[in-house]
Amino acid sequence: MKFSSLFFAFLCIVLQACGQPNPQYNGSFEKLDPQHRPDGWHWDKVKEASKSYIIGLDSLVKQDGKYSLSIVQNGENPSFGSAIYEISHTFKGKEIELKGYLKTENVANGFAGLWMRIDGLDGVLSFDNMNRHAITGTTEWTEYSIKLPYDDQNSNKITIGGLLAGKGKIWIDNLRLYIDGVPIENVAYKTLDLMKAQRDTAFSMHSGIDTIIMNKQEIINLTLLGQVWGFLKYHHPAVAKGDYNFDAELFRIMPKVIKAKDNDELSDALERWVGKFEKPVLCTSCATQPSDAVAFKPEYGSVFNSKILKKSLIDKLDYILKNHNFTDSYYVGMVSQVGNPIFKHELPYNMMVHPDAGFRLLCLYRYWNMIQYFYPYKHLIGSNWDNVLSEFITRFANASDKTGYVVTTLALISSIHDTHANIWSYNPVLEDYRGIYALPLQAKFIENHLVVTGYYLDTLNVKRLFYPGDIITGIDGEKIEKLILKYLPITAASNYATQLRDMPNNYLLRSNKKSLALEIIHDGKTKTITINTVELGKLNKSIDFNPRPTDPADTVLNDKIAYLFPGKYKNQDLPAIKEKFTSTKGMIIDMRCYPSDFMPFTFVPYIKTGSSDFVKFTLGSIEKPGLFTIQRPISVTGTNEYKGKVVIIVNELTQSQAEYTTMAFQSASNVTVIGSTTAGADGNVSNITLPGGISTLISGIDILYPDGTETQRKGIKINVEIKPSIKGVSVGEDELLEKAKEIILDSK
Numbered sequence: 001m002k003f004s005s006l007f008f009a010f011l012c013i014v015l016q017a018c019g020q021p022n023p024q025y026n027g028s029f030e031k032l033d034p035q036h037r038p039d040g041w042h043w044d045k046v047k048e049a050s051k052s053y054i055i056g057l058d059s060l061v062k063q064d065g066k067y068s069l070s071i072v073q074n075g076e077n078p079s080f081g082s083a084i085y086e087i088s089h090t091f092k093g094k095e096i097e098l099k100g101y102l103k104t105e106n107v108a109n110g111f112a113g114l115w116m117r118i119d120g121l122d123g124v125l126s127f128d129n130m131n132r133h134a135i136t137g138t139t140e141w142t143e144y145s146i147k148l149p150y151d152d153q154n155s156n157k158i159t160i161g162g163l164l165a166g167k168g169k170i171w172i173d174n175l176r177l178y179i180d181g182v183p184i185e186n187v188a189y190k191t192l193d194l195m196k197a198q199r200d201t202a203f204s205m206h207s208g209i210d211t212i213i214m215n216k217q218e219i220i221n222l223t224l225l226g227q228v229w230g231f232l233k234y235h236h237p238a239v240a241k242g243d244y245n246f247d248a249e250l251f252r253i254m255p256k257v258i259k260a261k262d263n264d265e266l267s268d269a270l271e272r273w274v275g276k277f278e279k280p281v282l283c284t285s286c287a288t289q290p291s292d293a294v295a296f297k298p299e300y301g302s303v304f305n306s307k308i309l310k311k312s313l314i315d316k317l318d319y320i321l322k323n324h325n326f327t328d329s330y331y332v333g334m335v336s337q338v339g340n341p342i343f344k345h346e347l348p349y350n351m352m353v354h355p356d357a358g359f360r361l362l363c364l365y366r367y368w369n370m371i372q373y374f375y376p377y378k379h380l381i382g383s384n385w386d387n388v389l390s391e392f393i394t395r396f397a398n399a400s401d402k403t404g405y406v407v408t409t410l411a412l413i414s415s416i417h418d419t420h421a422n423i424w425s426y427n428p429v430l431e432d433y434r435g436i437y438a439l440p441l442q443a444k445f446i447e448n449h450l451v452v453t454g455y456y457l458d459t460l461n462v463k464r465l466f467y468p469g470d471i472i473t474g475i476d477g478e479k480i481e482k483l484i485l486k487y488l489p490i491t492a493a494s495n496y497a498t499q500l501r502d503m504p505n506n507y508l509l510r511s512n513k514k515s516l517a518l519e520i521i522h523d524g525k526t527k528t529i530t531i532n533t534v535e536l537g538k539l540n541k542s543i544d545f546n547p548r549p550t551d552p553a554d555t556v557l558n559d560k561i562a563y564l565f566p567g568k569y570k571n572q573d574l575p576a577i578k579e580k581f582t583s584t585k586g587m588i589i590d591m592r593c594y595p596s597d598f599m600p601f602t603f604v605p606y607i608k609t610g611s612s613d614f615v616k617f618t619l620g621s622i623e624k625p626g627l628f629t630i631q632r633p634i635s636v637t638g639t640n641e642y643k644g645k646v647v648i649i650v651n652e653l654t655q656s657q658a659e660y661t662t663m664a665f666q667s668a669s670n671v672t673v674i675g676s677t678t679a680g681a682d683g684n685v686s687n688i689t690l691p692g693g694i695s696t697l698i699s700g701i702d703i704l705y706p707d708g709t710e711t712q713r714k715g716i717k718i719n720v721e722i723k724p725s726i727k728g729v730s731v732g733e734d735e736l737l738e739k740a741k742e743i744i745l746d747s748k
Contacts (some may be wrong), residue, residue: 025087025185027100027160027175029057029067038069038120041161043083053081053164063101063141063173071162072169079537080110080165082706083172087158091187097152098160100175104139109540110166111135114175116146120154121198122345129163141173141719150179152190183602195242197330204347207251207358209258209669212397218258222361223390224308225250225257228270229302230369231317233331234625235324237280242330244277247347250365251358263308267646271313274320276345283325295702296379296620298626299372301386329622332374339619339631340684340700341374350693353429354402359691363409364396367696370688373625376618376702377712381416388415402429406690408488413696415494417680417713419655422492425695435510437533439518441466442544443509445500446724449473450480450508451728454564456539465529467522469730474519474528475508483508494680494713500677501652505541511632545593545653553596560585561744562644566661567593571602578606578641586645586744588737591662592653592675600636600664607646608638608668617683618702633706636664648673650716651723655679659716660703666717672743675736676723678715 029038036057043055054074062068071081098116113130126148133144142207162172177184209633212218233239253273260266284464304314343483346366352359368389371378392412399405406429413421423430440462442454452470455463473480484500487507493499517530541551546567553568555579562581566589569577581587587607600614613633621627648662659682665671686700703711720739730734 068171068173071164073167083161090190092190097178098146103141103171105169107136107168112170117159119157123348197242197245200245203248203251209358226365240326240329248279267310280323283323295631296628346689348689348693349691360396363690410490419494419679420697439509471521497677498653498679539561566595571597588740604664605639607642609640612667613706614667646655646671650675680713680715682711
């Protein structure tokens with residue numbers, strides 16, 4: 001799975017910018033307000049997004065009517081500019097489409113697009129900003145379309161607009177909305193029938209618990225509260241029906257649990273609380289045993305621990321467990337035909353920059369229980385998940401400021417060791433912590449050293465001060481080894497190689513200082529050079545993932561070897577690629593990227609003979625939270641068109657869909673995989689929303705080779721291990737590419 005930081009920054013900022021809605025539709029900008037602005041539209045409220053852009057009406061360039069709306073980059077530090085229009089009504093229907101025209105001029109270092117977001121009472125339901133379409137350069141008026149699912153049971157606001165990310169200028173005109181193919185003006189309104197949980201807003205702004213002074217008993221109390229709360233959330237039928245806002249229920253019981261002086265008082269308080277929820281109906285079919293394909297059985301922490309809780313409470317909880325009879329839940333579902341969890345109705349509490357102590361513990365409880373019952377890789381975390389809960393209770397309680405809260409949340413997320421898991425929403429507190437400036441140098445860990453590999457920007461003669469192959473041994477007096485240890489606990493990744501991949505750009509090469517003193521080794525000599533930092537937005541970090549942006553996706557090297565870069569490949573180009581690669585001796589597929597299209601059942605058959613399995617999955621369960629079962633393998637059948645050798649190059653940039661695609665390629669007998677440890681994060685992702693508008697993800701299904709070998713944390717299987725060397729970097733040699741050529745040209 002590929003994630004755009006711009007995507008999440010845009011989503012977060014727009015969430016915070018929403019003003020009073022105007023239900024009158026004005027998609028062609030023809031109706032003006034007294035200030036001669038398009039009625040209902042706004043942009044100056046998105047302060048962070050529009051300070052480097054000028055947005056306004058254009059009466060000269062338009063597609064329809066008298067006016068269009070233009071967005072032009074005007075500042076030195078471009079991020080994105082966005083125009084916003086809101087319709088706060090619920091309509092009857094299941095699919096919504098936004099159509100509109102765009103014209104662009106010199107769009108670069110980003111993209112242009114329409115965007116649309118559907119909100120419900122609990123936050124964002126669906127969103128698209130055309131970042132995958134990536135309109136760039138100069139284009140004439142062209143009609144574009146965005147389609148999103150529309151949930152008329154929960155949707156209460158539609159927000160649309162136009163977006164320019166990066167440099168250039170765009171014009172927007174003639175926007176139209178359709179629901180189920182009918183113009184929105186002709187679609188009937190619908191009144192939302194709010195569930196009981198949605199009507200309970202007693203604690204929407206404050207939990208009533210500002211601080212918690214920890215002692216040994218309170219840690220026990222709060223540990224058991226978190227576990228019992230999560231158990232009820234995912235097992236009690238009344239909660240599954242949406243009869244209770246379980247965030248609010250937590251805050252109602254928490255003060256009583258905190259006051260418990262011993263385990264007996266704790267058990268009594270919890271038992272009275274459990275007793276307020278109606279007793280589930282006796283279920284005669286719930287005792288059905290799981291299938292033989294069980295991978296992992298449910299775990300419940302200390303919920304049934306008789307050394308802590310009284311028998312009467314345990315009996316009540318056991319009855320709920322044995323009569324847990326539902327296939328869908330207010331708080332969790334499963335993606336149709338895929339099987340990864342969907343966490344629903346989780347209020348984001350966007351405006352809470354520094355949540356109070358109660359909400360900080362809600363963050364911990366919400367995340368811990370999602371992992372406890374629906375994370376397919378809990379067995380690979382590497383530590384006892386129960387201990388993580390008790391450890392972080394103290395850490396969250398003591399997170400005394402907004403930075404402490406965000407960093408503690410990131411440490412919790414990082415503790416599951418999943419490269420998909422990070423704080424993906426734009427978070428200004430985290431960005432300030434990491435640093436608003438960055439070095440204009442590219443640097444990677446090679447041979448266990450932080451090595452200069454290139455440049456983002458040639459500023460102040462940086463190319464004369466640093467050279468590819470230089471080893472950075474210290475930053476502002478701190479040795480790199482010490483900095484690695486400092487940042488490892490808050491670098492969310494599946495394995496050490498991927499942590500080192502992300503650490504330079506997230507921490508080591510960022511700062512809030514305008515200059516940094518770098519200790520380096522150049523030609524065997526150690527010296528210290530002070531270098532000015534640069535505003536982060538001025539650096540084009542996309543070259544880390546697309547080092548040759550002007551090169552095509554496919555080419556032929558030395559008239560003998562086919563070369564494919566899946567980061568630019570499209571399935572529609574496959575017929576032309578087949579013709580181009582016909583007479584080549586072998587093929588190199590450079591998977592040091594994220595594929596731009598889904599290749600397992602299109603490109604893989606082209607290079608494969610016969611049919612064989614390449615993957616199987618382990619899926620979770622709503623009926624039995626915590627149960628994971630192994631599914632049947634999936635196969636791919638070859639067409640036997642390409643007869644040559646195929647070499648796949650991988651490294652720590654090979655992540656998620658890139659790993660899955662490589663597994664599909666590996667089912668062909670003519671494929672050799674070379675390189676080093678991949679990102680170890682495979683499987684469709686599931687979104688998690690935490691208090692403070694923090695958005696994160698998990699790998700939602702367990703991906704296995706047909707023989708049962710795990711890919712999570714380990715990465716995919718490699719036939720020939722090879723890594724770049726410092727010497728290779730210093731002379732500009734791509735040693736992995738050269739090794740791939742050597743394998744293909746070897747006649748054996």
